[in-house]
Amino acid sequence: MSSSKPSFSDYFGKLGGIPMYKKFIEQFHNVEEFEARPDDLVIVTYPKSGTTWLSEIICMIYNNGDVEKCKEDVIFNRVPYLECSTEHVMNGVEQLNEMASPRIVKSHLPVKLLPVSFWEKNCKIIYLSRNAKDVVVSYYFFILMVTAIPDPDSFQDFVEKFMDGEVPYGSWFEHTKSWWEKSKNPQVLFLFYEDMKENIRKEVMKLLEFLGRKASDELVDKIIKHTSFQEMKNNPSTNYTTLPDEVMNQKVSPFMRKGDVGDWKNHFTVALNEKFDMHYEQQMKGSTLKFRTKI
Numbered sequence: 001m002s003s004s005k006p007s008f009s010d011y012f013g014k015l016g017g018i019p020m021y022k023k024f025i026e027q028f029h030n031v032e033e034f035e036a037r038p039d040d041l042v043i044v045t046y047p048k049s050g051t052t053w054l055s056e057i058i059c060m061i062y063n064n065g066d067v068e069k070c071k072e073d074v075i076f077n078r079v080p081y082l083e084c085s086t087e088h089v090m091n092g093v094e095q096l097n098e099m100a101s102p103r104i105v106k107s108h109l110p111v112k113l114l115p116v117s118f119w120e121k122n123c124k125i126i127y128l129s130r131n132a133k134d135v136v137v138s139y140y141f142f143i144l145m146v147t148a149i150p151d152p153d154s155f156q157d158f159v160e161k162f163m164d165g166e167v168p169y170g171s172w173f174e175h176t177k178s179w180w181e182k183s184k185n186p187q188v189l190f191l192f193y194e195d196m197k198e199n200i201r202k203e204v205m206k207l208l209e210f211l212g213r214k215a216s217d218e219l220v221d222k223i224i225k226h227t228s229f230q231e232m233k234n235n236p237s238t239n240y241t242t243l244p245d246e247v248m249n250q251k252v253s254p255f256m257r258k259g260d261v262g263d264w265k266n267h268f269t270v271a272l273n274e275k276f277d278m279h280y281e282q283q284m285k286g287s288t289l290k291f292r293t294k295i
């Protein structure tokens, strides 16, 4: 572990029983009291499930495919991260309070911690999920590149923590299952990263319909082109390269890393995979939720 980094326990506390960045916990009262507006759209994900990709697609929809408009500001200003509160980089609640409607809100909160105001105002919510194995790989590299977060000892160690729910935002299993339950609500749209990778046109059409927008071939083509992995990797307003190395060190691992389904195969050993599969079965037993780990 790098000596400049704090220890895991210095950096994380518990929020509603879930490991969370201490800085977020300090300001969480502002999140709980957050005043939603009826036309807010909330994008919820477990971290590393394709939040930025979906956010950019939604921005393109809201701007009728105007690429230049979407490039006017970085994604974390266009789609503020609700519960994020760091001294120098961003404060989601402050950003959102100052923002004109209609707002697009990003959150990684589990159902039980999302501010009640979003439910009271009947806001639309999109939950994007991704298979656990690719999430844990993406999360591992993300934690290495976010300078302030203490590094796990090894990938194996991180996977163990992930299985135990001892990573920021807690158990992927609980998060995903509880949002899956909520998807019975017609105001909640539940999507899969793997479906987006397999057939982005179909998923963009689904989004347009959910948002009550007209779908033209021209608009859909523009959205698909602008939000491809390569375009977003080269776009400073989506690739997080505007943040200094002291915040995200992209030399350690780029934010736009691989964008694949099945990269886990390059990182899991056979033994770790077997252990993970057993744990997965136990955790997901009885759930109708099915993920694909390859397409």
Ligand code: A3P
Residues within 6 Å of the ligand: 045, 046, 047, 048, 049, 050, 051, 052, 053, 134, 137, 138, 139, 141, 227, 228, 229, 230, 232, 255, 256, 257, 258, 259, 260, 263
């Ligand atoms: P990998 O680390 O597997 O490459 P989030 O935005 O929730 O933090 O998720 C980040 C993950 O989504 C990263 O996964 C990133 O590469 C991937 N991603 C971002 N934009 C993408 C795109 N346009 N197409 C496919 N994957 C994308």
